[in-house]
Amino acid sequence: LSLIQFFSKMKKWMDMSNLPQEFRERVERLERNFEVSTVIFKKFEPIFFDMFQNPYEETSKPHRSRKQRRVPCSVKDLFNFCWTLFVYTKGNFRMIGDDLVNSYHLLLCCLDLIFANALLCPNRRDLLNPSFKGLPVEFHTLEIKASEDPPCIIAMLCELHDGLLVEAKGIKEHYFKPYIAKLFDRKILKGDCLLDLCNFTENSKALNKEYEEYVLTVGDFDERVFLGADAEEEIGTRKFPADVPGEKTAARAHVECHLQQHFEKKRSFAPSTPLTGRRYLREKEAVITPVASATQSVSRLQSMVAGLKNAPSEQLTAIFESCARSPMESIVSRVKEIGETFCCSYTQSTDEQPGSHIDFAINRLKLAEILYYKILETIMVQETRRLHGKDLTALLEQDLFHRSLLACCLEIVLFAYSSPRTFPWIIEVLDLRPFYFYKVIEVLIRSEEGLSRDMVKHLNSIEEQILESLAWTRNSALWNALEASDNKVPTCEEVIFPSNFEASNGGSGLGHLPMMPLSPIIHPRVKEVRTDLGGSLRRDMQPLSPISVHERYSSPTAGSAKRRLFGDDSPKEMQMEKILTKGTKLTIAPAASIGAENMSTSPGQTVLTMTTTTGPGKAGQKVTIPLHG
Structure with missing residues (x-):
């Protein structure tokens, strides 16, 4: 029974047995750790083959003497040692374990260390791939002395293999290097060169022994299973290619297809829902690996906030000062309060998941704060134009609006980093009702053009999750809103533009379903994700919701027969x-x-x-x- 089959059958058994939520969350966390490790290992192989010789092509030399002699480590031994070092280090930093981006950068740090030792160790250059772009210029001519500073190729690895240089260097300096120094202090690793003939065997044995103790005490599963000869049967992937590079056997194609089906939804680690889980349709974007998708999301996020500060800009400050009552102090104090709550919860360990380091929490929070002020400024400019310069004090004093907007920005950052703390974790931490969080989604999407397609799809899936279940819980704010409006629920025709009802006579409607009302969220970015028709739509042709942000967070007029949610009467x-x-x-x-x-x-x-x-x-x-x- 492979691990993939195990998780599939486990889900069915949990459903049939109606097991408690706590048990389900533990299984989900175990599955996520397995998925992250599988994705990382599939990325590890080609990077290793690019830096070092191919271990599959290595030929073993027969011993001519009966006397046992120490032999230098082979490329295959180096491959196993590097992976074991990675999984053991990752196990020590449990806040990195199920974080795809951080795990990948930790892997690059391990490869950087092994490369430096292979380069500096005497007579071990044969392990290196002579065509690797990260080799020093004098590699083929001069000998590099062991006393020299080890070269750092983190920048080259990030450039060649979808890494984020700032993130990778932060992991190396603040986590990896101090931990490796600790391993030397504990005598788990020895010698000036890890690959030296006298040191490698002892280092490998000690590292494997420590990792075995870790697995038996606090580990989830032995991740060295990827290195076994029967990895294909146990997991569904091979350790080394069983055929010539560039060719595929039918069996390997079947295995890759099986893995692709299992990890398809994990390309961006976004939940699959009836509307967004379009798994049987061809993706518009080129097929990329989960690691590349995650690092691209972070790069996109960083480009959105490049050059900005986690404080109000001059223009936003001017808008605050133009109000009847300046909301600057209350907004800044609210952001600080929410930030403290977020950092405390993000670093706190629970039964479901370990706490992250405070540095990670501060980094995520800073990005979210910059994004919050950036989007808030855009919203205020839009509202000023919409309301023809009217005073915005009432809107800027809406506590729910600011909390919802900052929570949504935090959710975007967590999603970009493929964090295991998925929605609704953020609203549970900030004690925010899903009904109010739902209101800010459209506002944010139409105010920020830099959101990637995956980010929009993720927010769309959250919207569906709220509409499907979270908005209808016993303590939902929806019931209070219905009671305030005398339980008069608007009909579909009252809240959707007539232009959004698609004609059934084959007219100019964009859709193909007769009289199928589209969502009131008609921003072309959202329509592109939902209907895949975005290529034929222009932003200036799409009407924005005429309701203001202030009205969106206001109570309905008492005694009104219907509430104008999304526009005037039908033309x-x-x-x-x-x-x-x-x-x-x-x-x-x-x-x-x-x-x-x-x-x-x-x-x-x-x-x-x-x-x-x-x-x-x-x-x-x-x-x-x-x-x-």
Whole structure:
């Protein structure tokens, strides 16, 4: 029974046995750790083959003497040692274990260390790939002395293999190097060169022994299973290619297909929902690995906030000062309070997941704060134009609006880093109702053009999750809103633009389903994700929701029959009302009296004739309707 089959059967068993949520969360965390390790290992192989010789092509040399002699480590031994060092180090930093981005950068640190030792160790250059781009210029001519400072190729690895240089260097300096020094202090690692003939065997044995103790005490599963000869049966992947590079056997293609099906939804670690889980459709973007997807999301996020500070800009400060009552102090204090709550919860260990280091929490919070002030400024500019310069004090004093917006920014940052703390973790930590969080999603999407496609899809999936279940819980704020509006729920026609109802006669509608109402979130970015029609839409052709952000967070008018959620009355209804009030001539007569008309009627049938006049002295249109019965 492979691990993939185990998790599949475990889910079915948990559903049939109706096991408690705590047990389900533990299994989900174990599965996520397995998924992260699988993704990292699939990335580890090609990087190792790029830096070092291919261990599969290595030929073993027969011993000519019966006397046991120490032999230098082979490329295959180096491959196993590097992976074991990575999984053991990752186990020590449990806050990195199920974080895909941090785990990947930790792997790059391990490869950097092994490369430096292979380069500086005498007579061990044969392990290196002579065509690797990270080799020093004098590699083929000069000998590098062991006393020299080890070269750092983190920058080269990040450039070649989808890494983030700042993140990787931070992991190396603040976590990896101090931990390796600790391993030397504990005598787990010995010698000036880890790969030296006298040191490698002892280092490898000691490292494997320590890792075995870790697995038996606090570990989830032995991640060295990827190195075994039967890895294909136990997991669904191979340790080394069993065929010539560039070719695939039918068995390997089947294994890769099986893995692809299991990890398809983990490309961005976003939840799959009925609307966003379009797994059977071809992706618009090129197929990329989960690691590349995660690092690209972080790069996109960092480019969105590049050059900005986690404080109000001059323009935003000017908007605050133009209000009747400046909200600057309350906004800054609220952001500080939410930040302290976030850092405390992010670093706190629970039964479901270990706490992260405070440095990670501060880094995530800073990005979210910059994004919050950036989007808040955009929203204020939009609202000023919409309301023609009216005072924005009432909106800026809405506590729920600010909490929801900052929570949404934190969720975007956590998603970009593929954090295991997925929604609704953030609203549980900040004690925010899903109903209020839902309100800010459209506002944020239409205010920030830099969001990637995956980020928009993730927010869309959260919206669906709230609409499906979270908004209908016992303590939901939705019930209070319904009670305040005298339990008068708006109909679909009252809250959706008439242009969003697709015609069934093959007209100019964009869709193919008759009379299928689209979501009121009609921003072209969202429509692109939901309907895959975004390529034919222009942003200036799409009407934004006419409701202001202030109205979105206000209570409905007491005693109103219906609440204007997303716009004015239907233009079609207004046009019909105009026609009926300006002049309409109705005639009801037997069919025989209009025999001159080219109309098929049965004897004795009554018809209704309606003539409209569009203006004085102008002929109107004549409509004849048969009345059956």
